[in-house]
Amino acid sequence: MEFAPPKSLLELYLGFLSIGARSFGGVLPWAHRVMVEEKRWIAPADFAEVLALCQFLPGPNVGNVSVVLGRRWFGLRGAVVAFLGLMALPLVWVFGLALLYADFSSNPAVRAVVMGVGVAGGGLFVGTALKLARPLARKPLGVALAVGCFGVIALGRVSLFAVLPIAALLGWIAARRGLI
Numbered sequence: 001m002e003f004a005p006p007k008s009l010l011e012l013y014l015g016f017l018s019i020g021a022r023s024f025g026g027v028l029p030w031a032h033r034v035m036v037e038e039k040r041w042i043a044p045a046d047f048a049e050v051l052a053l054c055q056f057l058p059g060p061n062v063g064n065v066s067v068v069l070g071r072r073w074f075g076l077r078g079a080v081v082a083f084l085g086l087m088a089l090p091l092v093w094v095f096g097l098a099l100l101y102a103d104f105s106s107n108p109a110v111r112a113v114v115m116g117v118g119v120a121g122g123g124l125f126v127g128t129a130l131k132l133a134r135p136l137a138r139k140p141l142g143v144a145l146a147v148g149c150f151g152v153i154a155l156g157r158v159s160l161f162a163v164l165p166i167a168a169l170l171g172w173i174a175a176r177r178g179l180i
Contacts, residue, residue, distance in 0.1 A: 003043045005073040009081050012074060015039055016066050016085030023090060024117065027062040029124040032131060035069075042069065045135040056164060062086065142180040145171060 006012040015034060022030045028051075035041045042050070054064035063083060070082030104110045136142045149167050152158045174180045 001040070001043075003040050003046075005041050005069075006039070009074055009077060012070060012078055013081045013085040015041070016070075016082045017088060019062070020086045021089045024121070026121045026125050026128075027060070027086070029128040031062045031065060032128050044131070048132050048135055051132065056168060136180075139180045141174050142171075145174070145180070 006015060019027060019030045019034045032047060036044050036047050050065055050068055051061060054061050054068060057064050063086060066082035066086045067079045070078035070080070072078075074081070101110070101114075133143075133146070136146060145167060149163055152163050153160055171180065
C-alpha cells in the first residue's frame, strides 16, 4: 500500500478539519480513519508510533499528533495549520452545545441522549484500540508489554505516571535490541 503526506497546507487543514468535524465521542477513531484509511497520509504502524509518543506528552493526544505530523510535513506552519484545522469546528460546536445544554439539561430525554453518545464514544474508542493493536500483534513482546501495562494500571490500580516511565524504558530497550 502506498502512503503519501498531504500535498499542501490547504489539504492538511481540510483533512484535520474533517477529523475535528466528525469527532463526537472522541477524536482518535476519526483521526486514524482519516489519516490512515481514507487519505492514506501515514502507514498504520507509523500512526501508532506517533500516537504512542503523543500519549506520553502532556496535552490532548490527537492534538499533539496534529502538531507532530503538521511539523513533519510542513514545518512550523504545518503544525499550526493542522492544529487549527483539528480544533476549529469542535470549538464552535462545544460553545453552541454548552448553551443549549444549559437550557435543557434537566430534561430526561436530553440526559438519555447524552448518555447514549457517551456509550457510542466508548465503542469507537475500543474499535480504534483494536485497529491500533494490529501492527503490534506480530510482536509478542510488544503485546506482553501492552497487556502488562493494562494489568498494572487497570487491575493493579497503579498510577499511569508511575507506569509510563518504566514502560517507556522497557519498550526502548526492547526496540534497541530488535525485539519489537
